[in-house]
Amino acid sequence: MPAKSSPAKTRRAKTRPVKAKQPRRLYSVRNSAIHGRGVFAAAAIAKGTRIVEYRGERVDWDDAVQRPDSDPDNPFHTFFFSLDDGRVIDANVGGNAARWINHSCAPNCESDETDDGLVYILALRNIAKGEELAYDYRLKIDDKLTKKEFAAFTCRCGAPECRGTMLAGKKHKRRAKKARAKVAKKDAKQARMADRQSREAERLAQHHAHAARTAPR
Ligand SMILES: [Zn+2]
Numbered sequence: 001m002p003a004k005s006s007p008a009k010t011r012r013a014k015t016r017p018v019k020a021k022q023p024r025r026l027y028s029v030r031n032s033a034i035h036g037r038g039v040f041a042a043a044a045i046a047k048g049t050r051i052v053e054y055r056g057e058r059v060d061w062d063d064a065v066q067r068p069d070s071d072p073d074n075p076f077h078t079f080f081f082s083l084d085d086g087r088v089i090d091a092n093v094g095g096n097a098a099r100w101i102n103h104s105c106a107p108n109c110e111s112d113e114t115d116d117g118l119v120y121i122l123a124l125r126n127i128a129k130g131e132e133l134a135y136d137y138r139l140k141i142d143d144k145l146t147k148k149e150f151a152a153f154t155c156r157c158g159a160p161e162c163r164g165t166m167l168a169g170k171k172h173k174r175r176a177k178k179a180r181a182k183v184a185k186k187d188a189k190q191a192r193m194a195d196r197q198s199r200e201a202e203r204l205a206q207h208h209a210h211a212a213r214t215a216p217r
């Protein structure tokens with residue numbers, strides 16, 4: 001007798017076992033109207049669903065800021081996710097699709113850190129197939145930002161309640177509001193100038209027409 005008894009052989013089933021269906025991916029990555037690449041619901045997603053883990057290497061913040069930028073054209077674009085313990089997840093290293101999920105001021109997802117320090121992106125509400133997934137980045141920056149640096153965090157989510165910046169906090173919101181008002185004023189001025197120019201051109205054209213009609217032969 002063998003020391004370990006082997007399990008009794010089961011009788012052959014009459015029906016062939018059906019191969020377990022691959023769990024369907026809930027998301028796909030493609031180009032986004034908000035910014036660069038985005039992540040979209042590949043199926044209807046119920047409120048509260050854990051859609052994807054935000055993966056990457058866990059490093060100290062001091063270490064993270066020494067690392068090269070993810071995108072040389074957009075040096076402020078960040079793949080860093082701050083953890084409660086002061087470290088960050090650097091999705092440049094070992095990151096997954098979660099790093100492509102865009103920010104929105106009226107998001108359909110939220111980020112959630114578990115007690116084990118894992119970060120998941122959850123559905124804030126029921127999401128229809130094809131919708132772009134987004135969550136509020138709530139970026140926190142202690143340093144004072146120059147105008148250019150601040151502009152790099154401009155939000156283009158297009159939501160009516162858009163606060164104009166991906167940065168969190170009232171101070172940044174106020175600054176974004178001021179910046180937008182300034183841009184709107186500039187745009188209005190340019191529109192007025194363009195209008196004046198076109199009226200001027202029209203008047204000139206009329207003069208020409210008039211002149212053509214009255215010029216002696
Ligand atoms: Zn926004």
